[in-house]
Amino acid sequence: MTGELPAALAAEYAAIFAYGPIGVRLTGAEQTAARAAEAAHRTLRDALVLTLNGTGLPPAAAAYKLPEPVVDRAAALRVAIAVEEKAGAVWRSALTATVGAQRRQALDALTGCAVRATRWRRFAKVDPITVAFPGKIPS
């Protein structure tokens, strides 16, 4: 076991934390999307805790540093995009350290992050809404 899956767990804790302030700045379909995204990250967290089976589990922090203060809708959408891109990058790294069912778990998680980031870009009217290599950190 390498450090990729514990890192993914830490990223999931951070994403769950971030969707709190994000959600309160959104309304309607965007708020619904934020709640669904938070639920998806909670599911990923729970699955990871089971996968790691109590070994090497990083504890959840009381708070996480956000890329910027979530002061309005526009900031909430930017932070949501950043949260999904960051979590996606961690899951992409986990692909290289896993095989079989664990790799499938990492791939599904990366895909979920990528699709949610696409939805947030659409809400934010970011053009284009897709990126060529989800999870890849620009060099």
Added chain:
Amino acid sequence: MVLTDQVRGGEEQDETPNRVRRRAVLAVSAALAALAVGAAGGCGLLDREPDEPPPPDPLLPLADEAVRLAAVHRLAATDFPERAATLTPIAEAHDAHARELSRIMATPAPSPAASASAGAEAGTVEDRIEALRVAEKAGYEAAIQACLATPAHRAALVGSIAAARATHLEALK
């Protein structure tokens, strides 16, 4: 002279059954050594398939599919300019996937002209978008299987391609 004669005599005397057997063993050994050298060089008589090409890279179908997907999206963007803002970045992403796959396979990038079967297509924009979604879905599922089967050092790229194809499905909604 005496000595020479004696030596000759000795040689002649060595043409005994033992001497003959020794020469035969040496000849066979030399022949086997020649065959071994030839086989080690890849061109010996014992080679089964001296010109057998290496098997194709398992990621080659994924690269070919990326080229085809790029072509059909680009064609749809040309036919329906009002959707080009969505379709063109997707085509460019598939192009980038094909290039990266070719790079890690150390093979030339597939030629769009040779690989793409995207000819003139008919139908409304809705029909064409739906056809693109079907193609992306198939591509996404193929990329999942490729990611699960590929070695660790290729998994990040292939997984990223699978995720990208999933986002294309979202973008084409």
